Amino acid sequence: MGLKGKSLLSLFLITWVVFSSVLFILNAHRYIGNNFFESDNFQVTKEDFKQQLGRFVLQPFDEEKAKASITVTQDEIDYHRNYYGTLSEQVANIRDQYSDRIFQAEESKDAQLKEILMAERDAKIADIKENFADDEHVEEKIRKQKEQIIEEFAKAEKLAAKDFLNNFGYFTYSLVNVNTGEKFESANITKSNTFSESYGNQKPYFNVNNQFYIGAGDGYYDSVALINQMEINYETVQFEGVISIPKSMLNATIFATEYRAFSVTKIILYIIWATGILAIAGLFTFAKPSFEQYKNTSRLKELFLRVPIDVRIVIIFISALFAYISVEQINNLISITGYYQNLAPHLLEILFDFVVLFMLVTVVVLGVFWIKDSFNQEQKFKQELKSAFLYKLADGIQDLFINRSIGIQSVVILIITFLSGVGFVGGMMDGDDLLAIYVVLLFFIGLPACIIFLRRMGYLNRIMKQTKEMAEGRLTTPIKVKGKSPFAKHAENLNHLREGVRKSLTEQAKSERLKTELITNVSHDLRTPLTSIITYTDLLKNSNITEEERNKYIDVLDKKSARLKTLIEDLFEVSKMASGNMELNKQRIDLTQLMQQAVGEHEEAFLNANLDLRITKPDVPLYANVDGQKWWRVLDNLVVNALKYSLEGTRVYVTLTQKGMDAEFTVKNITKYELGENVEELTERFKRADASRHTDGSGLGLAIAQSIVDMHNGRLQIDVDGDLFKVTLTVPID
Known part of the structure; x- marks a missing residue:
């Protein structure tokens, strides 16, 4: 009997409650009581605008001030002076650079070129000597290099300021320096704004504290850099006023579409949350679920309860996980719908995901009800635990480690196999370097482990085959003992068992033979005197025998009786000794x-x-x-x-x-x-x-x-x- 009527309605309402609740958890912090301008995306854009406004407009880079703050340290002078080595090394290096060229000019008899090259050489040598003789000479060189760096940096700042105006042209601002009264205002200020944020007048000020880092890291310093970086810090300046986005400029912003998507998505979510509240009310009134509703779904329940208890719990957990993923998928589709403001292209996909969600929630709800039913009886609960997959697995693992060596080797083989698979996938996805490492590990670890495993399994099959022969009574061939592995030890034990069985069979055959001989000998030894007693007793019954014959017969009877008595007493004594009663x-x-x-x-x-x-x-x-x-x-x-x-x-x-x-x-x-x-x-x-x-x-x-x-x-x-x-x-x- 399947699910019908009220049961299906209850499951649908439960699914809708789950759906709306998860959407609430995912989106409430972004949409309830908030507008687009409080969203994280816009806040990042706003902070970027404020930072660049302070850098390029409110407190721009001052080239002259930067040049005036240049300092040259003695370490920089020493570094510049010895950059290419000592005085003698640098002079020798310059001479080596020009010697070949001067020689070629002489060979070609070009006196003018020779004179020019010698003049260049001598000038450089003179400059090097002056570097080592005069700190001020070196300081002036360094200062000029730094000024050139600052000039390049200033040009770059001007270009970046133009980009700022182009990228954030939809923002307007009207700000006044609190200390100096200097006013900074954009050209397109209006009173009708979509967004505005004020500073000062009992609100936090707009603070600007620029720090300019100039140096090789910015690409403005050549390979002969004497410093890694120049740092220019400006004092903090406070501004009051407002920044805003006019309504007329909204469509020109980079987030115009996001703004509209936010509004549409917010409306959709509010509708879903409101219907979710109604669904909760329905579950407490006309569609209240109960165990009896799902108890009679015998066919479904029977199939579900055939699965081990821990597997059922895993099925429920995985179903809940995929249900959450389905809600996330629908949530993404709702966001896309809000972005494009068109539900039609994604309606079928949303419906399909919701049907999947309904099925998954049904599995979770029915599974929880049925598992709860199986836990009502203590004896039944114990049986459920004993039939659990993990219980059997733990029992199997415990048996695996009866021989610790086999257990450890098995676990190592499984780990190597798993890592080999992971390494293969990772190597194929992440490029040649990882693949090369994987190949090395495969040949030196994976394949040897595989070969060892296959050899051990082959040896185990041979042991099992010969064990079967032993069980069938064929004890002629011992199992070959190879190496010192646990299998070899097992083969050795089986050989001992085989020898014990063989000896036991031999002893059994001997025992049967001795038993037969015992019965024969006892019969013979008892029958011999007994036959004599019977014979001579019959002779004594004859009344015609003489007294001498009678005495002779009685003497024989006495001897035979004594022998029979001794035989019986010995037999009785041996029996007592064998039974341990002596x-x-x-x-x-x-x-x-x-x-x-x-x-x-x-x-x-x-x-x-x-x-x-x-x-x-x-x-x-x-x-x-x-x-x-x-x-x-x-x-x-x-x-x-x-x-x-x-x-x-x-x-x-x-x-x-x-x-x-x-x-x-x-x-x-x-x-x-x-x-x-x-x-x-x-x-x-x-x-x-x-x-x-x-x-x-x-x-x-x-x-x-x-x-x-x-x-x-x-x-x-x-x-x-x-x-x-x-x-x-x-x-x-x-």
Whole structure:
């Protein structure tokens, strides 16, 4: 639904009020209570007339008085005397000037010319010598030069006085010297005047105080000037009387057209201001605007409210600015109309400008009403602010400066781009000099900045392309790192991320494989004793077995149950350690004694297994703050592990030493089974060196040891060199 009826009338009256108000602001000081003769233009003309009247008529330049006031100073005499150098330099210079000419006269055998040239030379030399010998001689020369300057100046003043009479012939004057009574009066004085201004008789006097500056600056002094300027000051003289412009002379003035234009324009403006007052009255009565009038213009309002709030405010501001410009344009057309006293040629242009003004004022009025409506609800107002263009721009700029280097470089590139455009336009408009400077700056600043920008954007595109490949899973090619820019740093970070993802995928694959092996090994290790238990239980149910067989079966059941119990307890313990539910009871323990106990329990077993056990330990106690029970479990697991998997007939080395602030426990043996390359997997649960799982181990020994060591902030390291198996355990000592 669009604007209709009363709404359009209200908008028209608002536009007219705005139009008349701006015209009032622009013109009131010139037209209200004033006439043309109070305008600035006429005041400038009047003051010019008064100044020239005083100079050429009331107190003209006095040539004789100026000559009588001539003075010559000693500085001027010295300046004149030494103007061309010292006495010897000037004499030598004169002789050089005449030597060639005299020589030519001799060559041509022209005795008369030679005599004349020599006489001129000697006369000038004599004059120079007299200059250096007699101050009065020099003073007389200077005085004559000054008199000549004054004579030239007086001639120029007489010519300027004639021009004054021609230029201001429409002015009349009747003035009397207050001191001497001398009267100055123009020839065409009348009583019927368009303009008149009186002086004296309780009004300010017409004051004349001429100052004449004569010298090289006025063009009256030659290149041998001894002075820059002569200044002649006259005393202030007061005059009373009147200056005026007769009505009969108005058409002869240079401002006759301006006078008529002022009167016509004043009438037009008075009419506009009067109708503006009527428009204000209408807005408070029959055409009073309200929000409800414009609320139902849904289509226009919907389009306007789609724009961000700050852009709407800018639109309103720009519309108001252009509305002001439109009023100024109409104001100029009114002045032109007054000047030519013909409205017809400019009527269509005035109407067009007023239609544009009406549209702009409509945008401002409706925009203000609709913005006010959007501010009524606090929640809606907050949403408006968050959707503002400047808010988003500030948010974007803030993100731009997350990396300060990129932010600064971006701003510098924008500034260079902007200045390049400004420089190009300025260079094209202001001539060759500025264009030359622009070309230099373009080649040494603009183009290098552009090249750097394009290279950086190309590098960024390459990074984005390879990032996409990484996102799709292609991790084979690292991003090339170029230079030390923020993009290069970003490429380096992406390479680190790529390597991390690659390792993560490798670890994930390894984890899946180990998980599968874990399920398989747990199933095997649990099923083996469980199968034996079930089998021998079924055999015990047979009533025909002998007592000896029954005892044998019960013994097997006891061993298999104990193994199953140990396996389940180890698995439960590893699970608790992995979940962090295991608590430590740390005490100050002698590791030397603890190692002796752990190894001593298995010395007979090593002997029976045909293994040569070699023990190395410190001679003094070695203390550490550990959980004694669990640390004994670690040592026991490592010793038992060596007992199970060492090749018969070989030596097993168990060593405890102090390395710095750590205690180091080492077990070395020759394995009876061939070990693979993935040695680090031996600490995984149910991972055994006996891949065929023919031994009685659970595969949890090293996993348990690893977990306990980690809980004590220690380190367990496995090294394999062929069949040599080495476990190194370190823990901080107390």
